[in-house]
Amino acid sequence: MLVKIVSKKFDIPNAHTIDVALEHGAYSALEDSLVKEPKELRDIIIESNLRGKGGGGAAAGNKWNLAANQPTESGTRYLIVNADESEPGTFKDRQILAKDPHLLIEGIILTCHAIGAKSSYIYVRGEYEEFITILEGAVDEAYAKGFLGNSKYGNIDVVVHRGAGAYICGEKSALIESLEGNRGHPRLKPHQPESEFYFGEPALVNNVETIASVPFILENGADAYKAHGTEKSPGTLLFAMSGHINNPGVYECSFGHSMLDFIEQTGGGIKNGKKLKAVIPGGASTPIIPAHLIKDVMMDYESLRSFDSALGTGGMIIMDEDTDMVKALKNLLHFYHHESCGQCTPCREGTSWADRVMQKFVDKRATYEDLEILRSVSRTMNGKTICVFAPACSDVIDGFLRHFEDEFIACIQEEAC
Amino acid sequence: MRKIFELSPQNLEKLSALRKQYPEQKAIVLPLLWMVQNQLSYLSEEGMQFIATELDVPYMHVYSVASFYTMFIFEQPKKHLIEVCRTLSCALNGADDVKAYFDDKCDDDVEVIEVECLGACGGAPMCAVDGKYKESLDDAKLEAILKELKC
Numbered sequence: 083m084l085v086k087i088v089s090k091k092f093d094i095p096n097a098h099t100i101d102v103a104l105e106h107g108a109y110s111a112l113e114d115s116l117v118k119e120p121k122e123l124r125d126i127i128i129e130s131n132l133r134g135k136g137g138g139g140a141a142a143g144n145k146w147n148l149a150a151n152q153p154t155e156s157g158t159r160y161l162i163v164n165a166d167e168s169e170p171g172t173f174k175d176r177q178i179l180a181k182d183p184h185l186l187i188e189g190i191i192l193t194c195h196a197i198g199a200k201s202s203y204i205y206v207r208g209e210y211e212e213f214i215t216i217l218e219g220a221v222d223e224a225y226a227k228g229f230l231g232n233s234k235y236g237n238i239d240v241v242v243h244r245g246a247g248a249y250i251c252g253e254k255s256a257l258i259e260s261l262e263g264n265r266g267h268p269r270l271k272p273h274q275p276e277s278e279f280y281f282g283e284p285a286l287v288n289n290v291e292t293i294a295s296v297p298f299i300l301e302n303g304a305d306a307y308k309a310h311g312t313e314k315s316p317g318t319l320l321f322a323m324s325g326h327i328n329n330p331g332v333y334e335c336s337f338g339h340s341m342l343d344f345i346e347q348t349g350g351g352i353k354n355g356k357k358l359k360a361v362i363p364g365g366a367s368t369p370i371i372p373a374h375l376i377k378d379v380m381m382d383y384e385s386l387r388s389f390d391s392a393l394g395t396g397g398m399i400i401m402d403e404d405t406d407m408v409k410a411l412k413n414l415l416h417f418y419h420h421e422s423c424g425q426c427t428p429c430r431e432g433t434s435w436a437d438r439v440m441q442k443f444v445d446k447r448a449t450y451e452d453l454e455i456l457r458s459v460s461r462t463m464n465g466k467t468i469c470v471f472a473p474a475c476s477d478v479i480d481g482f483l484r485h486f487e488d489e490f491i492a493c494i495q496e497e498a499c
Numbered sequence: 500m501r502k503i504f505e506l507s508p509q510n511l512e513k514l515s516a517l518r519k520q521y522p523e524q525k526a527i528v529l530p531l532l533w534m535v536q537n538q539l540s541y542l543s544e545e546g547m548q549f550i551a552t553e554l555d556v557p558y559m560h561v562y563s564v565a566s567f568y569t570m571f572i573f574e575q576p577k578k579h580l581i582e583v584c585r586t587l588s589c590a591l592n593g594a595d596d597v598k599a600y601f602d603d604k605c606d607d608d609v610e611v612i613e614v615e616c617l618g619a620c621g622g623a624p625m626c627a628v629d630g631k632y633k634e635s636l637d638d639a640k641l642e643a644i645l646k647e648l649k650c
Contacts, residue, residue: 158522170586170616201522208533208570209617211630241520244533246568249615263528263556265567281522324588324620331621366587366616397620399588413590417615423567 084348085310087298087318088291089334091182098216100223103184111301112235115192123196123300124150130304131316132296136164136252136289137365137395139315139383144275149286150197152277160285161194161202162261162278163293166245166252168207169365170417172397174320174332175290179206179213182294183220187240189293191229192300194238197286201239204290205257208246218242249421253469254278254287256423267425268469291320311337315382319396326353326402337382344381345400356402360485364394366414367474369481391481407486408493411479412440418475429472432463436479443493450494457483504545510534514553524554528564532571541572569614578608579648582627585613588620597624600641605650 091097091106100108115123128143149159163186167175178186190202206214221240224230230240243261245251251260255269258280277284295317299307308316315337321344322332328350335344341361345351352358358373369391371379379385386393401410419437424430436459442448456479464476483490506514513534517527528550535546542565551558565571583589583598594613601611619625622634628644 167618168616171588171620173618173620176618207618208568209627209630212632239520244529246529246532247570248568260529261526262523263525263554263564265564281526283522322621324623325591330588330623362587399591399620401591405591410587410591413585413587417586420615 083335083339083344085318085334085336087307087310087334088178088185088294088320089182089332091185092177097182098180098184098220100184100220100227103182104227108184109188109229111188111297112191112229115300116195116235120150120196120198123192126300126304127196127296130299130307131314132292132299132307133315133317133383134289135291135295135319135395137169137367137392139393142288142292145277145286145288146193146197148275149199149277149284152284154284156283157198158201158283159197159199160280160283161190161197161199162254162258162280162285162287163190163202163204163290164252164254164257164287165204165206165210165290166257167210167290168249168252168421169367169395169397170414171324171362171399172322172365172395173324174322174395174397176210176213177320177332178290178294179210179217183217184224185294185297186217186290187220187224187229189296190240191235191238192296193286193288193293195236199286200237201241203241203243203261205243205245205251205261207251208244211244214242214244248423249417250423250469250471253471256469257287258285265423267423268471270468312380312382312384314384315393319381319393321381322395322397323349323400324397325400326356326405327351327400328353335381338385339381340377341379341381341398342377345376345398349400352400352402354402356404358400359403359405360401360407362399362401363391363396365397366399366417367478368392368394369477370485371481372485390484407482407489408440408443411482412437412444414478415440415475418471418478422471426467426472428463428466429475432459432472433475435459436463436475443490446493446496448490448494453483453490453494502543502545504535504539504543504549506534506549507538510538525556528554528556528561529568532561532565532568536571541575543573577610579610579629580627581605581609581611581644582614582617583611584615584617584619584623584625584627586616586620588616589623589625592623594624597626597636597641601626604645605648609648609650 096102132142133139251266256266260266415437418433422433460476460479463472547561625634
């Protein structure tokens with residue numbers, strides 16, 4: 083079940099330093115891959131069916147082609163690495179930044195070659211100060227050893243850019259706005275798929291783990307990657323477990339395994355010998371799944387979709403039998419209320435309204451009308467905003483109400499008597 | 500008389516390096532805000548005015564950007580900052596107790612606040628003390644933090 087592709091060097095002490103990393107095979111994919119044509123590299127990625135690991139799960143190869151084929155007068159293209167990991171329940175990218183930053187840099191050099199970019203920015207959330215220091219150290223080492231900058235590896239420049247505490251900057255267009263020196267407001271989306279743009283030039287935005295998967299695929303071929311996982315969800319993901327679990331942490335696992343087995347075997351089961359009540363499968367924005375369904379859930383994009391949820395980032399939040407679902411939803415809505423960027427009215431007002439209504443439930447002041455208001459706010463938020471923040475919040479509310487409505491009603495009835 | 504803000508010589512050097520790393524000067528608003536905040540421990544009006552002048556953007560743009568991001572502050576902070584993560588994984592593992600503990604034990608030199616997910620869910624409950632992550636908090640670790648801060 084557990085494999086080591088991206089996490090290969092996680093257990094090696096000091097693998098974040100270049101000497102140790104080189105001893106264990108860092109940068110070994112460069113020699114053979116950089117002599118290939120960029121298109122050939124993109125074709126390998128398409129063939130491997132690599133899917134973006136930041137939560138959306140879109141095919142990475144298609145995005146690469148969009149960025150590489152977008153006409154540009156100046157010939158400038160950018161690679162932007164999204165390390166703004168802020169989704170509650172998700173703490174996988176920081177493992178790469180802290181334990182194997184050279185794998186990321188190697189992936190950046192290869193990706194830049196494949197899309198014709200010379201500059202790359204790594205946008206890291208501001209709170210990851212300690213990991214930024216490690217990453218910056220690794221970038222400096224890579225320059226000193228001649229992997230970056232003026233070198234035979236394509237003169238790639240890497241800049242580490244520190245965010246300043248805004249969840250929404252994990253949304254790719256908000257991230258670019260922030261990287262341009264603006265407030266992190268998501269941009270309107272085009273009707274046809276197209277590349278992202280940084281100061282008007284084509285840009286590719288990929289998650290840290292996606293880029294860190296690239297060296298293995300280009301070195302070993304698409305088939306080696308597809309040997310793991312399922313047909314539609316090939317390869318591996320850094321799955322994370324937190325909440326009421328005995329062994330919380332990040333574990334690289336191929337797609338397609340039973341979620342319950344993963345929780346029981348790798349996660350060591352529920353804390354204090356209690357029973358499982360529910361799992362939020364892939365970061366706070368994926369709808370909750372109750373325990374009686376978990377035994378049938380497989381850890382891949384398609385299976386999770388069939389349970390009206392999503393694989394997301396693979397960061398599972400596990401809840402035991404004593405968890406109060408009303409308080410859990412209130413906790414998450416407080417998060418959405420706080421993190422809404424405020425650009426679109428349905429989201430700005432809706433997240434705050436939903437949060438206030440949930441406070442009434444927690445205080446046992448809620449009525450049946452409040453339950454209807456909650457549903458109505460959720461409906462109004464869905465599909466009427468620039469980015470998917472509000473629809474995600476709406477899905478979260480719907481998920482809790484779909485599976486645990488009785489607890490909300492019990493709250494109302496408690497007030498009544 | 501208005502005080503004029505000046506970057507330290509070390510930061511001035513960093514600034515000229517930064518200018519070469521981005522296609523347009525406007526992009527370095529965030530790195531410069533960090534620089535000013537690290538130097539003063541908060542963002543003063545003069546500091547933001549300095550950024551506006553350096554990058555040739557309106558002062559209001561700099562202030563508007565700075566006020567969007569929760570990590571930028573506009574007043575002299577207390578000596579120490581404890582940020583207790585309050586989001587779900589930490590909440591399920593007793594974040595409330597951690598906050599209550601610090602509220603009870605910390606003196607006036609320490610600002611204790613609740614923040615949203617810090618991306619350390621596997622180490623819940625957790626907090627950041629002056630930016631440094633402290634994970635899997637138990638009684639011994641909480642006491643050690645107080646000792647470190649001399650509360």
